[in-house]
Amino acid sequence: MSKVLGLTGDGAVAYAVKQCNVDVVAAYPITPQTLIVEEFSEYVHNGEVHTEFVCVESEHSAMSACIGASLTGARVFTATASQGLALMHEMLYIASTLRCPIVMGVVNRTLSAPINIHCDHSDMMGSRDCGWIQVFVENAQEAYDWVIQAFRIAEDPDVLLPVAVNLDGFILSHSLEGVRVLDDEEAEKFVSTRKPVLTIDPDKPITVGAICFTDFYFETKRQHVDAMDNSPKTISKVNDEFAELTGRRYGFIDTYEMEDAEAAIICLGSTAGTAMAVAKSMRAKGKKVGVIKPWVYRPFPTEQIIKAVENLKALAVLDRACSVGAPYGPLCSDVIAALYREGIKLNLFNVIYGLGGRDIRPTDIEAIFNEALEVAKTGVIKEPLKFVGVRE
Amino acid sequence: MSESKPGWKSIPIAGILLEPGSAMKYKTGSWRAFRPVIDEEKCIGCFLCWIYCPDGAVIREEKSVKINYDYCKGCGICANECPAKAITMVEEKR
Numbered sequence: 001m002s003k004v005l006g007l008t009g010d011g012a013v014a015y016a017v018k019q020c021n022v023d024v025v026a027a028y029p030i031t032p033q034t035l036i037v038e039e040f041s042e043y044v045h046n047g048e049v050h051t052e053f054v055c056v057e058s059e060h061s062a063m064s065a066c067i068g069a070s071l072t073g074a075r076v077f078t079a080t081a082s083q084g085l086a087l088m089h090e091m092l093y094i095a096s097t098l099r100c101p102i103v104m105g106v107v108n109r110t111l112s113a114p115i116n117i118h119c120d121h122s123d124m125m126g127s128r129d130c131g132w133i134q135v136f137v138e139n140a141q142e143a144y145d146w147v148i149q150a151f152r153i154a155e156d157p158d159v160l161l162p163v164a165v166n167l168d169g170f171i172l173s174h175s176l177e178g179v180r181v182l183d184d185e186e187a188e189k190f191v192s193t194r195k196p197v198l199t200i201d202p203d204k205p206i207t208v209g210a211i212c213f214t215d216f217y218f219e220t221k222r223q224h225v226d227a228m229d230n231s232p233k234t235i236s237k238v239n240d241e242f243a244e245l246t247g248r249r250y251g252f253i254d255t256y257e258m259e260d261a262e263a264a265i266i267c268l269g270s271t272a273g274t275a276m277a278v279a280k281s282m283r284a285k286g287k288k289v290g291v292i293k294p295w296v297y298r299p300f301p302t303e304q305i306i307k308a309v310e311n312l313k314a315l316a317v318l319d320r321a322c323s324v325g326a327p328y329g330p331l332c333s334d335v336i337a338a339l340y341r342e343g344i345k346l347n348l349f350n351v352i353y354g355l356g357g358r359d360i361r362p363t364d365i366e367a368i369f370n371e372a373l374e375v376a377k378t379g380v381i382k383e384p385l386k387f388v389g390v391r392e
Numbered sequence: 393m394s395e396s397k398p399g400w401k402s403i404p405i406a407g408i409l410l411e412p413g414s415a416m417k418y419k420t421g422s423w424r425a426f427r428p429v430i431d432e433e434k435c436i437g438c439f440l441c442w443i444y445c446p447d448g449a450v451i452r453e454e455k456s457v458k459i460n461y462d463y464c465k466g467c468g469i470c471a472n473e474c475p476a477k478a479i480t481m482v483e484e485k486r
Contacts, residue, residue: 097406097407098406098407099405099406160405198404198405198406198408205412206408206409206410206412207408207409207412207414207415208406208407208408209407210407210409210415212407215397216397216403216407217407218400219398219399219400219403220400220403220405220406220407222400223400223403223405223406226400227405
């Protein structure tokens with residue numbers, strides 16, 4: 001029987017990790033992720049888990065320790081945010097191309113300067129191309145559910161890629177919610193234990209991380225792409241099994257009222273919840289608006305997004321990160337690339353919002369919906385890239 | 393060169409080498425632009441070159457040394473350290 005616990009977003013992640021038979025956690029505290037490793041270290045201290053908790057001196061060391069542990073065949077978790085993820089940057093690529101199925105909680109916080117501890121997606125977007133599977137969640141329940149699924153996805157022999165589960169700093173990490181959790185036995189049965197394919201073992205020596213020049217590097221990277229391309233099969237399979245166990249159905253994207261929507265918002269993370277609430281009240285007034293929330297950002301859900309926008313006349317793409325100097329924000333660039341590849345011409349505009357934790361209010365969302373409805377009606381895009389919530 | 397080697401579908405994942413001791417098979421001598429040549433008449437058998445060689449490419453013998461040109465990358469540290477000036481760096485002509 002499942003029960004409901006009052007958990008913060010960070011607490012939900014820590015609780016999920018506690019139930020996942022994790023062998024090694026190597027982590028360094030950083031706001032707003034600290035609660036995850038703090039709460040998890042209590043589980044270790046209380047003897048509730050068998051995990052080896054490695055206290056390291058930096059996030060670079062944390063990821064290095066995770067890679068080493070993962071190569072021995074251990075199930076590994078870590079968590080970080082912002083500057084911590086940035087400090088891990090070079091190790092992220094090593095973890096993914098060495099095919100270490102590490103699961104990491106990324107509690108999204110902006111990057112300095114100016115120094116700021118609040119939410120935006122600059123941290124993950126800054127490491128967007130690190131070759132990890134990347135998931136964004138809307139609330140603490142989704143954080144819990146995706147962490148449990150992440151171990152299964154990462155460790156599948158057809159995938160063997162690390163997974164980053166992103167949750168919005170403070171908005172989710174420090175907000176208390178009712179989270180429906182699995183019984184320990186149910187969770188344990190679902191995640192089982194890791195069945196490693198190739199491990200470092202003194203009795204059967206292999207070499208990992210050898211130098212690899214012009215003659216083999218490209219092939220290794222091509223394999224990495226192939227693993228990512230194969231991952232959707234595993235992600236769907238795990239989503240199906242999880243739905244069977246919990247009744248909670250995940251996929252590559254979540255949609256709200258998209259069947260007959262004329263205008264829609266697509267965005268990542270907690271903002272999707274606000275957008276859905278606003279869409280609901282606008283629907284009551286007869287306005288045909290909908291919401292698309294990608295759960296999985298890498299591999300990019302091209303096919304699912306194409307299907308979701310089939311009947312749409314206008315789309316507002318919301319980015320909580322800014323790619324300074326680029327034509328659009330990161331999510332918008334991906335959406336446009338996906339549409340272009342399928343030959344779909346859809347009127348859309350990009351909204352950069354919420355940088356450094358700036359609130360995005362329901363009234364802001366409503367104005368964006370109204371602008372999208374106007375674009376749907378006229379076909380005229382006044383501002384292809386706009387900033388919402390910043391003072392002039 | 394790259395065409396004659398196996399492709400991404402057949403090599404082990406993640407650049408892993410399944411066979412131990414395989415570095416011996418990867419001959420790096422071709423990187424060399426200058427080759428150390430020992431003048432055995434001048435060599436005093438101090439073995440400083442053997443100690444200093446960062447690649448273990450100087451082979452110690454009873455009275456003098458030999459260079460393993462399969463792995464010597466031509467860095468010239470041996471010639472620099474030799475107190476008897478017995479090692480000359482000669483340009484490789486390929």
